[in-house]
Amino acid sequence: MKELSLNKTKVLCIGDSLTEAYGINSENGWVNLLQQELHLPIVNAGISGDTTFGMLARTEKLLLAHKPSHLIILGGTNDLWFGLVAESIISNIHAISRQAKYYDAECIIGIPTQTFGIKEINFANQNYSKQILSFQKKLIAYCKSYEKINIDFSRGMQPEHFLEDKLHPNELGQKMMFRNALQVLKDIF
Template sequence: MSLKKLACVGDSITFGYEIPEENKWTKLLEEKLKIEVLNFGINGDTTNGMLSRFNKVLEEHPTHILITGGTNDLWYGLKDEEIVANINAMVRHAKHENIECFVGIPIPFLNLNEPNLVDEDYAECVRSFQARLIKFCRLKELPYIDFSKGMKKQHFMNDGLHPNILGQEIMVNSAEKVLKNWF
């Protein structure tokens, strides 16, 4: 293992919901890049929750941080601006500590008939947020990983939200393409 350490902060997509440890994309990334990868994903977490526990992430002294979140926020009806503001706050905090930061663009939601808790088209909210987050990353010149690239129906569990083992492989490949230049 190198001296570089990547902390991945996020929700169930980062955590690897219902995936065996050895098949989680974060574990696979650790093996591929030969770096230490810390998984700070929590099932059901929002960017508010991620921001409130960000100091615990920093206590692990990562050299790099990957922030991926927002889909649970959207489920509860939060607007893109608030979610991006939370991500920006984490990025700024990491940069203040001289930690290189990456942003993960969330995967899509494939259950096209399910509204969120405030009766909005959840799949459309996710699509709109993905575009907004990419625009934010480009504006701030932040490297980002688009986890939605290559994700198809067969890469998801039956809920249409969480990646299955095949989806974990797609995610690790997306991450490796960007991160191999940094490690």
């Protein structure tokens, strides 16, 4: 770990069910595993079903309450379910990152996990899985364009890493998400 003053390092993770650890014991979620590994205060502000609009609405209050040094943003899949376009979602993520900067928190963007075999149609009559894949690519491009640190939570994920719904990571998937986060964060802390 870098020679940062670790006593000042605090991480806030804002997101949806992928952050909250939907469908499994939260002790086995990537946020909790990260806290155990890094021995840092890490706040899980994931809410299942939340959208980036909801995350944006609660960001300032969370930043003021927790005063994090770092903010990890992981969201967008619920927005896609409701048929919102990637540009609107990325606009919300950008606004969240601007708030983080204003409150002296370094922002890290999470690239959400993909799905395996979901054939569902979203509210805009689009293939949900294809929308997630397209969003991942656009979000990665955004991160490159704005030089944002990002964690690709989908890296290494396989069908066996998901619950029966093929959308939410199971305990194995959460461990994979933890490893993906750790690989990026070990170069920061």
